[in-house]
Amino acid sequence: MRLWLVLGFAACAATWALAVRADEKPSAEYVRAMRTLDSVSRELPRSLAAEDAKGLDALVIQARPALATLEQYWTARDVEDALAIAQRASKAIAEISVAVHLMADGPNPIAVEGAQDSIKTFQASCVACHAAYRLTLPDGSFTIR
Numbered sequence: 133m134r135l136w137l138v139l140g141f142a143a144c145a146a147t148w149a150l151a152v153r154a155d156e157k158p159s160a161e162y163v164r165a166m167r168t169l170d171s172v173s174r175e176l177p178r179s180l181a182a183e184d185a186k187g188l189d190a191l192v193i194q195a196r197p198a199l200a201t202l203e204q205y206w207t208a209r210d211v212e213d214a215l216a217i218a219q220r221a222s223k224a225i226a227e228i229s230v231a232v233h234l235m236a237d238g239p240n241p242i243a244v245e246g247a248q249d250s251i252k253t254f255q256a257s258c259v260a261c262h263a264a265y266r267l268t269l270p271d272g273s274f275t276i277r
Contacts, residue, residue, distance in 0.1 A: 159205075164198075165198035168198040169199070169258065173254065175187070175191055183235070188235075189229070192228055199218060203215060224257065225250075228251065231247035
């Protein structure tokens with residue numbers, strides 16, 4: 133009887149822990165990373181259209197630590213799909229970095245095209261992760277599913 137009571141309590145505790153984790157408020161560090169990536173996502177196309185290699189480089193530099201934060205977050209929670217999305221976004225940022233360096237040597241339509249494709253991949257990664265793992269609360273704040 134005591135064994136069943138202990139097992140029942142353990143099952144309830146595990147279920148409660150999963151439920152709490154399912155609607156988790158993001159940490160301040162995670163929120164900062166998201167805000168940085170939101171800004172980067174909006175500014176990348178503008179900087180590319182202006183052929184602002186220095187601006188693009190600055191955005192890449194801003195994105196890298198923010199993406200590392202996301203990768204650490206999802207790795208710690210063992211959510212492979214979200215981690216794969218974050219890694220896809222990181223790869224896109226790395227590709228943009230390469231394009232920026234190629235553009236710095238002068239006009240390079242292939243580098244611009246590569247940067248455009250990588251920006252689309254980066255933004256699509258953001259949309260995919262938000263659709264799967266972000267929930268907007270009635271007060272306008274967000275929680276993580």
